[in-house]
Amino acid sequence: MVVEDVPGPRPGPTEVLIDVAAAGVCGTELHFLDGLLTPARTPITLGHEVAGVVAEVGDGVEDVAVGDRVAVHYRHACHRCRSCQAGNDHLCDAPLGFLAFASDGGFAEQVVVPASAVVRVPDGLDLAVAATLCCSGTTALHAVGVAGVRAGADAVVYGTGGVGLALVQVLREAGARPIAVARDPQRLRLARELGAEVTVDGSGDVEAPIREATGGAGADVVFELVGTRETSAAALASLGKRGTLVYVGYSFDTVEISPLSLVVPEQRIVTSVGNRRSELVEALDLGARGLLRTTVDEHFLDDAPRVLDELRAGRIVGRAVLRP
Ligand SMILES: [Zn+2]
Ligand SMILES: [Zn+2]
Structure with a gap:
């Protein structure tokens, strides 16, 4: 470059x-x-x-x-x-x-x-913030729509970059219970400030703290924002019965999945890419109202x-x- x-x-x-x-x-x-x-x-x-x-x-x-x-x-x-x-x-x-x-x-x-x-861009919304909402905020809105998150759902945000931090806020607005996973303590602090109810250190065991935070049931939804072999395995292991794994992130890794382990608990894997123009309108509106920071x-x-x-x-x- x-x-x-x-x-x-x-x-x-x-x-x-x-x-x-x-x-x-x-x-x-x-x-x-x-x-x-x-x-x-x-x-x-x-x-x-x-x-x-x-x-x-x-x-x-x-x-x-x-x-x-x-x-x-x-x-x-x-x-x-x-x-x-x-x-x-x-x-x-x-x-x-x-x-x-x-x-x-x-x-x-x-x-x-x-x-x-x-x-x-609505009046009063800074253009630099508006620029970031074009991808992070809109991608988060789209992914929550794809997953069909219900109020009260335990929703894991695996990775807290721009999209992850936006997801925490969109999930909170949807009435879900965001659980953020990241390696960086500073990002976990920020996730908590933005509405994550539970934060999990991604450098250690991820499944056990998520099971604990969900009364043993596992998560209803896991948003996978990293997309490596390691994070995919941990995300699947943290998913509860009828849970949905949503791939938003990806890497060079390929992931092996045992159909049996998905079929028995009736879990789903779905993907979410980018966002609709209407979701940009919505993200800018949420930003202007201070609901998406x-x-x-x-x-x-x-x-x-x-x-x-x-x-x-x-x-x-x-x-x-x-x-x-
Ligand atoms: Zn982007
Ligand atoms: Zn077209």
């Missing part, structure tokens, strides 16, 4: 040019740099959590105006394909663009996106390589953002 000067992007018809205020730094960035994910083209500008101010609008743009404070939905859905018609625009079959995966993202001074991909760690764009190293080393607490 390098930081360099490139020609400024220009908005075409139905597109908008945004002066980036902040772009969140996500674990997904590390997956790109490590080769676990491959962008559709290279070189590409990373950064799929972007908020800023509209600087220019292309021909035919009517609903967005210069000066609007906006956040960007990373997957620029066509709103016409089979997935979009079914309400699953996050799985759009023919996206107009896909920030940092197929089109240039927000680790830049400016970015061009389709006008249909932007969402207005983010600890933002601000850096300058030029420091991107160092910030990514810190993220990899687990030294970022909350969500780092890059400001141009």
